[in-house]
Amino acid sequence: MNNAPEEGRGILRSAHDLDLCVRCGSCKAQCPTYGEDVTEGMSARGRVILLKKYIEGEIGPSEILDERIFSCMLCGACNTLCPLGINITDAVYEGRKSLRKSGKRRRFLGVAARLAFKRASTGFKVLKFLDGLGELLPVHKLPYFRTLHEMGVNITGPSLRDGTSLFKVARPRGRVAVFAGCTVNFLYPHIGSSLITILNSMNFDVVVPKGEVCCGAPLLGLGFEEDAAELAERNMKLFRKMSVEAIIGLCPTCVYFIRDEYRKLIGDGVKRAMDVTMFFSSEKPEIKKDMGQILSSVAYHDPCHAIYSLGLQAEPRAVLKSAGISPIDSEKGCCGLAGTFRILYPDMSKGLLEKKVESYKDAGMIVTSCPNCVLQLRSGIKGGNVKHIVEIIGEAVQGEKPKYGSS
Numbered sequence: 488m489n490n491a492p493e494e495g496r497g498i499l500r501s502a503h504d505l506d507l508c509v510r511c512g513s514c515k516a517q518c519p520t521y522g523e524d525v526t527e528g529m530s531a532r533g534r535v536i537l538l539k540k541y542i543e544g545e546i547g548p549s550e551i552l553d554e555r556i557f558s559c560m561l562c563g564a565c566n567t568l569c570p571l572g573i574n575i576t577d578a579v580y581e582g583r584k585s586l587r588k589s590g591k592r593r594r595f596l597g598v599a600a601r602l603a604f605k606r607a608s609t610g611f612k613v614l615k616f617l618d619g620l621g622e623l624l625p626v627h628k629l630p631y632f633r634t635l636h637e638m639g640v641n642i643t644g645p646s647l648r649d650g651t652s653l654f655k656v657a658r659p660r661g662r663v664a665v666f667a668g669c670t671v672n673f674l675y676p677h678i679g680s681s682l683i684t685i686l687n688s689m690n691f692d693v694v695v696p697k698g699e700v701c702c703g704a705p706l707l708g709l710g711f712e713e714d715a716a717e718l719a720e721r722n723m724k725l726f727r728k729m730s731v732e733a734i735i736g737l738c739p740t741c742v743y744f745i746r747d748e749y750r751k752l753i754g755d756g757v758k759r760a761m762d763v764t765m766f767f768s769s770e771k772p773e774i775k776k777d778m779g780q781i782l783s784s785v786a787y788h789d790p791c792h793a794i795y796s797l798g799l800q801a802e803p804r805a806v807l808k809s810a811g812i813s814p815i816d817s818e819k820g821c822c823g824l825a826g827t828f829r830i831l832y833p834d835m836s837k838g839l840l841e842k843k844v845e846s847y848k849d850a851g852m853i854v855t856s857c858p859n860c861v862l863q864l865r866s867g868i869k870g871g872n873v874k875h876i877v878e879i880i881g882e883a884v885q886g887e888k889p890k891y892g893s894s
């Protein structure tokens with residue numbers, strides 16, 4: 488018996504890729520789940536061994552296998568450490584595709600996730616409606632809504648996609664597009680607006696494509712490759728029509744998906760998809776305010792996909808430096824959000840967040856380039872200053888008096 492999915496992205500039609508593994512364990516060194524639960528099956532190497540046995544039919548679906556494979560945060564740290572170049576996250580995607588319907592709980596999760604991510608705009612409207620009921624049905628007092636408000640989320644405001652889609656300047660030097668991503672679009676649209684202002688200040692016309700949908704990462708992560716491919720195709724249809732120099736993303740996961748994973752999913756991706764820190768480090772915004780004079784002890788938090796999938800480490804620091812900020816040293820490590828991981832594995836997520844919060848105890852402000860890390864870190868640092876890098880550069884470019892606090 489062979490449990491490999493019959494059709495896939497062509498990465499692991501059999502266990503051959505995993506045959507290369509010599510079980511050296513190098514991939515375990517920075518595996519965040521192994522850091523939380525020191526069990527071999529919760530490590531990168533453990534997952535490789537389990538997947539090989541599963542694909543070859545030596546073991547079948549089980550609750551424990553489900554937990555081991557679906558608790559991987561897909562952070563990609565292991566891929567950068569394997570001396571033989573085994574793409575462990577691709578193996579996990581394949582395993583999940585095969586396991587996605589094993590058991591009632593997983594089938595239910597699949598239906599809910601496909602509804603939520605394929606109809607994100609509708610889901611958000613429902614959320615807004617419920618939150619806006621005020622005293623009639625005070626859902627805003629429920630812990631879920633309270634947490635959102637603590638994270639600085641204003642779900643009653645308009646989303647970024649609701650507004651204008653072309654922001655022109657008088658004498659453009661070029662045209663770029665912004666891929667907002669769901670978190671910025673629905674929860675932190677002010678970050679998207681700030682990016683548009685910065686890009687206009689650099690004399691770029693800016694397009695915010697109408698009809699943008701979720702990049703597909705959460706659905707691929709849950710094993711729904713066909714649904715993720717459908718979303719990828721919808722976004723690519725928009726991108727193919729645009730004549731722009733670059734597509735700039737505010738979330739490193741979206742950027743790495745559009746650039747790299749789309750090619751595996753649908754055979755087409757955007758070579759010029761750039762994380763905002765990549766773009767700002769090559770096309771420098773004009774800084775009018777020295778933010779180093781205002782902010783002291785800033786720590787920079789590296790989002791997993793920025794560091795492991797896009798290879799960005801120097802770029803965000805150079806961007807901060809250009810605004811007068813020299814971030815204090817801080818340790819690498821996942822914040823614990825990882826898409827649906829925070830909901831499905833709350834204890835491990837909390838453990839990882841606590842470690843991060845502790846590692847930033849000397850910082851007056853934490854800056855990052857991922858809106859999901861902003862969400863997660865704000866939930867752990869009560870009333871704390873956690874900012875997306877675009878918020879800082881937005882202030883530096885405009886030269887206005889900064890308004891800090893949990894906005």
Ligand code: SF4
Pocket residue numbers: 507508509510511512513514515531532535568569570571572573575
């Ligand atoms: S680092 Fe590579 S070869 Fe070593 S155990 Fe991990 S997957 Fe196998």
Ligand code: SF4
Pocket residue numbers: 514517518519520521530531532534558559560561562563564565566575576
């Ligand atoms: S992707 Fe991250 S969580 Fe998953 S096995 Fe690799 S290091 Fe561990």
